[in-house]
Amino acid sequence: MIHTGGAAAKLQAAGGVRSLSFDKTSPLQLQSGETLAPLTIAFETYGALNHDRTNAVLVCHALAGDQFVASPNPVTGRPAWWPRIVGPGRPIDTNRFFVVCANTLGGSMGSTGPGSIAPDGQPYGLRLPAITIGDTMRAQAMLVEALGIESLFLVIGPGLGGMQALNWASAYPRRVFACATVAAAAKQSAQNIAFAELGRQAIMADPDWRNGAYLTHGVRPTRGVGVARTAAQIAGLSASEVRARCDGARSKERFGFTVENDSGLARPNQAGYVDRFDANSYLYLSRAMDGFDLASDFGGRLSNAFQSAATRHGVFAFSSDWRYPVEESREIARALIGAGAEASYIEIESDNGHDAYLGEEPAFEAALTGFIDAAATARGLALQAGAR
Amino acid sequence: MAQLELVHPAPVERTGLQPRADHDVIAQIVADGARVLDVGCGDGALMRMLIKECSASVRGLDIDPAKVHRCVSRGLSVVQGDAERDLEQFPSAAFDYIIFSHALMKLHDPAAVLRTAARVGERVIVSINNAGHWRPRLRMIFQGKLARWTDDAPCTVRDFAGLARDMRMSVERAVPISRGHTGAPFARTLWRANWFAEQAVFVLAP
Numbered sequence: 001m002i003h004t005g006g007a008a009a010k011l012q013a014a015g016g017v018r019s020l021s022f023d024k025t026s027p028l029q030l031q032s033g034e035t036l037a038p039l040t041i042a043f044e045t046y047g048a049l050n051h052d053r054t055n056a057v058l059v060c061h062a063l064a065g066d067q068f069v070a071s072p073n074p075v076t077g078r079p080a081w082w083p084r085i086v087g088p089g090r091p092i093d094t095n096r097f098f099v100v101c102a103n104t105l106g107g108s109m110g111s112t113g114p115g116s117i118a119p120d121g122q123p124y125g126l127r128l129p130a131i132t133i134g135d136t137m138r139a140q141a142m143l144v145e146a147l148g149i150e151s152l153f154l155v156i157g158p159g160l161g162g163m164q165a166l167n168w169a170s171a172y173p174r175r176v177f178a179c180a181t182v183a184a185a186a187k188q189s190a191q192n193i194a195f196a197e198l199g200r201q202a203i204m205a206d207p208d209w210r211n212g213a214y215l216t217h218g219v220r221p222t223r224g225v226g227v228a229r230t231a232a233q234i235a236g237l238s239a240s241e242v243r244a245r246c247d248g249a250r251s252k253e254r255f256g257f258t259v260e261n262d263s264g265l266a267r268p269n270q271a272g273y274v275d276r277f278d279a280n281s282y283l284y285l286s287r288a289m290d291g292f293d294l295a296s297d298f299g300g301r302l303s304n305a306f307q308s309a310a311t312r313h314g315v316f317a318f319s320s321d322w323r324y325p326v327e328e329s330r331e332i333a334r335a336l337i338g339a340g341a342e343a344s345y346i347e348i349e350s351d352n353g354h355d356a357y358l359g360e361e362p363a364f365e366a367a368l369t370g371f372i373d374a375a376a377t378a379r380g381l382a383l384q385a386g387a388r
Numbered sequence: 389m390a391q392l393e394l395v396h397p398a399p400v401e402r403t404g405l406q407p408r409a410d411h412d413v414i415a416q417i418v419a420d421g422a423r424v425l426d427v428g429c430g431d432g433a434l435m436r437m438l439i440k441e442c443s444a445s446v447r448g449l450d451i452d453p454a455k456v457h458r459c460v461s462r463g464l465s466v467v468q469g470d471a472e473r474d475l476e477q478f479p480s481a482a483f484d485y486i487i488f489s490h491a492l493m494k495l496h497d498p499a500a501v502l503r504t505a506a507r508v509g510e511r512v513i514v515s516i517n518n519a520g521h522w523r524p525r526l527r528m529i530f531q532g533k534l535a536r537w538t539d540d541a542p543c544t545v546r547d548f549a550g551l552a553r554d555m556r557m558s559v560e561r562a563v564p565i566s567r568g569h570t571g572a573p574f575a576r577t578l579w580r581a582n583w584f585a586e587q588a589v590f591v592l593a594p
Contacts, residue, residue, distance in 0.1 A: 312465070314460070330469070333467050333468075333469065334469075334474060334477045336467075337467060337469075337474065337477045337478050338477045338478065338479060339479075340478075340479050340482050342447065342465050343447075343465060343467055344456075344459075344460045344464075344465050344466055344467060345456075345466075345467040345468050345469070346453065346456050346457055346460050346466075346468050347453055347468055348453075348457075349453060363457055366457070366461040367457055367460040367461050369461065370460050370461035370462055370463045370464075371460055371463070373463055374462075374463025374464070374465075377463070
């Protein structure tokens with residue numbers, strides 16, 4: 001099933017985490033000018049690649065996600081993060097498509113990140129060069145090429161993953177047949193940068209952070225990560241949910257407002273966040289997101305980013321999302337229109353805020369299914385053909 | 389003054405719901421393989437007709453999320469947006485036809501949108517309900533009531549021809565529709581069409 005096209009790539013599997021390692025002969029050129037080698041990209045796949053290699057789907061995970069999009073994480077035991085969207089009979093049907101999901105560069109689930117061991121035998125920590133969304137995309141591209149996939153049928157992602165998906169469609173329009181952006185933006189908003197800065201300050205203020213070298217000291221800045229998590233969690237809720245929790249806490253005790261202790265509304269997808277998520281990964285990835293502004297690479301005009309217009313786009317936004325409000329998705333839709341791209345844009349009515357994409361949203365699933373099925377028909381992928 | 393051309397469509401095979409009369413006419417006008425933008429595409433009935441019968445490359449724009457949702461779920465490329473703000477985002481001459489099927493008169497400023505449409509498309513196709521038909525006229529005179537069968541701003545065939553003239557757009561073709569079919573009694577001149585056409589489809593060239 002795996003076609004390791006790149007001679008330098010070596011397939012590994014340890015503790016249920018599969019990864020491809022690229023040695024010094026194929027370094028990743030970072031936007032900062034530095035190079036990263038050796039490089040490891042951890043990934044998971046579902047379904048089978050067809051004979052023509054035309055049914056590959058790349059799912060890009062969000063900031064707090066991992067490569068286990070449709071199966072439980074063997075390290076943390078956390079359930080699949082997008083089971084409603086990826087799986088047999090789901091909108092991204094694994095009977096039909098070959099689904100690849102990679103742990104992002106800078107992540108903490110097997111891919112090269114600040115927690116990885118540097119060539120000198122010590123964890124990178126803050127010695128890892130700064131990375132950008134473009135760098136994470138090029139790392140994904142190295143994996144996709146190594147798997148023998150020349151062109152992807154679909155690139156899809158929420159939040160951070162949506163930024164990566166947009167970047168794919170912009171950088172490799174001929175290699176991406178369809179692109180679905182879910183609850184994301186083409187530029188990180190000032191509000192998100194502020195929330196991320198709050199999280200970063202909390203991590204760096206934690207005495208256990210040890211200037212980023214906590215792994216060598218055998219400690220973890222769990223309190224700082226907890227605050228960062230709360231900041232991200234609040235932004236993922238809808239305004240009405242935040243208000244409801246605040247009201248609930250006020251009726252109980254005077255200084256009792258905490259999001260995480262509110263078991264009534266706790267979300268299963270965020271269980272185990274502190275243990276699992278590496279503090280330095282949060283620093284690196286949140287910085288990468290803060291610096292994301294796709295238009296700035298194209299003279300400040302976002303529609304220039306999609307000039308070749310070869311890719312079909314679906315842009316999905318949720319009405320109560322205040323992390324990536326509908327206006328930001330609307331900007332993407334306008335830019336795609338301006339580029340003459342074949343695009344669909346839809347705002348889904350939901351009370352569940354940014355995290356709506358994880359939950360039960362029949363309207364979202366129906367629209368996404370329609371978008372994917374139409375694109376599959378245009379690509380010549382027969383309905384329910386399965387793998388050959 | 390616009391010349392009216394009577395179009396006699398070949399019988400169209402109909403499955404499911406009866407298509408709207410103006411859709412039939414528009415599908416006859418649109419050339420095979422054309423690039424089409426359906427502004428106010430609703431649930432996408434016309435879009436699907438144009439894809440099926442004209443093999444057209446069709447995109448849609450609609451302001452109603454529920455309708456856009458139905459379109460996208462059926463695999464149509466539709467952007468949820470406001471024609472008054474979003475049409476101007478499209479690049480010039482991006483389409484062969486911009487279609488307003490009973491959509492133009494729902495807008496606040498039809499003239500401004502029409503001007504933008506003329507930039508974005510080579511041709512603009514507009515269908516309207518004719519408020520000048522004898523039935524609404526008589527109802528107005530004898531009952532003092534406006535027509536209830538339309539939710540767009542009232543517009544007559546002569547009103548629209550005048551709007552096109554004021555905007556220096558030529559009417560390439562105008563097709564009267566009555567009783568759900570192409571043509572209307574006596575509708576050989578604009579004056580008569582204004583009395584006897586229930587609807588009209590205009591093809592404008594900038």
